[in-house]
Amino acid sequence: RKRVAILISGRGSNMASVIEAAKAPDYPAEIVLVLSNRPDAAGLTRAGEAGIPTQAIDHKAFRDRETFDVALDAALREAGTELVCLAGFMRIFSAGFVEAWAGRMINIHPSLLPLFRGTHTHEQALQAGVRLHGCTVHYVVPELDAGPIIAQAAVPVMAGDDPDSLADRVIAQEHRLYPKALALVASGRAPLEGGRVAFAAGQGTEGTL
């Protein structure tokens, strides 16, 4: 079982879905640490209740991005982390940190990338008038929300949707998709090779999990 650390900044509902999935005896990853840059993140309490070690590293205590990332890196190594899962972690990393974890760090983003990078993705989708929206799990590269795609799930945009109703439909798919995508990565069936995801035969070919 791969040793996984989950980084959060808030509520941690994706974190909770991964923790739940990892309880299965045949799941290829174990959650060894939940770490937040916000000490008051609700997800920390939730992880603690699930018996997972938690840690807060407040980014406000550091003079710049690089020194925060050094502390983060040290905490991850201390926990024996092999894979990092970003789950609503709302900090941008320095290039050095991303390089250090290249091919070993994945993120879930609430849109069908490469559409709608950044924040307010549901507003962006409604504004653009797309009829399909969704979520993406991808490897993290220095450019924000631009990494090679591991898995996606799509949802319809319905007449009368507002950002909240659309977010509710997408998050349900996030909770389904992230544990499956992590399992794919942790079991070595979707490694990052030469800037592309090298899917094992029969994996990822349908586009969604």
Ligand code: GAR
């Ligand atoms: C999720 O929708 C996730 O995709 C998004 O934040 C939310 C976190 O919710 N992530 C990003 O926007 C990353 N830039 P959660 O804390 O309940 O998992």
